[in-house]
Amino acid sequence: MSDSAQRDSSLRAADTDRIQAAQLLTDAAAQGLLDLSEYESRLNKAYAAETYGELDRLSADLPVIANTRRGACKPAPSTVLLAILSGFQRRGRWNVPQKLTTFTFWGGGVIDLRYADFTSPEVNIRAYSIMGGQTILLPPEVNVTVDGSGVMGGFDHVEEHGSPGAPKIRIHGFALWGNVGIKRKNRRPHGPDDVS
Template identity: 75%
Template sequence: MSNSAPRDASLRAADTDRIQVAQLLTDAAAQGRLDLTEFEVRLAKAYAATTYDELDVLTTDLPGIANTRRGACKPAPSTVLLAILSGFERRGRWNVPRKMTTFTLFGGGVVDLRYADFTSSEVSIHAYSIMGGQTILLPPEVNVHIHGIGVMGGFNHDLGDTGTPGAPHVTITGFSICGGIGIKRKKRRPQTRLESA
């Protein structure tokens, strides 16, 4: 998908091609062309696709979306979110970087990945809380590994279900001291439009 030259539809697609189609599907949902259920079904199929043909079929019925090519998919720059005696929120539609660090000190923060555009198939979040709290909300399809500790506080490890094969893989590491880091897999809400942040 990242190449506009003619190609064989039976060729194997790369992670960047799958991410690009996921972004196109998010565009279609934001424009009201796909309802939430159809969007999530197609998103799971995009992440599981192995060939260009499997990816192309997911956007062929979306006028103005199907033939869009965004060029090479590049990871967003690394991000640091700080809350010192304050707070941060990252919600809505935004570009998830390959690396992100979150830190709260006597503050709080929310990182919501449910409506965001992943720009890499591998995402690393380093989360730290001291006398503060954070919540990280994950969409149902992502795959997650958590390696964090809580000292006189909590670092959630129990997410239950696994994600969709081929979907982005999120690794969350860090610690909380006298605070908490809550990590939840949460469904998208039907009434929420996927608007650009």
């Protein structure tokens, strides 16, 4: 989002403006300025906002420190996470790339998107597990499409619909003698360090 003083509040907001508003709200929640229910309520409104004015109202009562991010929102670079006889984890606050590939072979991994910052309105995850397993944890508001299958293993499917305007996550892949677990999970009041 650009500075609200320099823009017409009736102009239509773009996907990148909504993503940046979501990041500002996450910053505020991380600083303890918003409790979990208020944060999630404002986050859903940010994703559904159509104008700059609607987005600006969501952070108008927050101190300047929560409104320090300005400028263009750029997608994070494509990322590959490998677990070959080992493991990987992405938890807490991290930038979700537009393209993410995960592969486990006799290993395991966890991708937790509940506290992450989305840098693109669409995210493509290619998840592969061979004699290994991985879990993808989704926040309640995202929209999801799953196109994966398991051969002598499992590839979970979840409810597709989240909040209008929220990021769309497409998960593709397969599991051979392994598992790709996909779960919608609520955020915890204690934040990303609470792994339960």
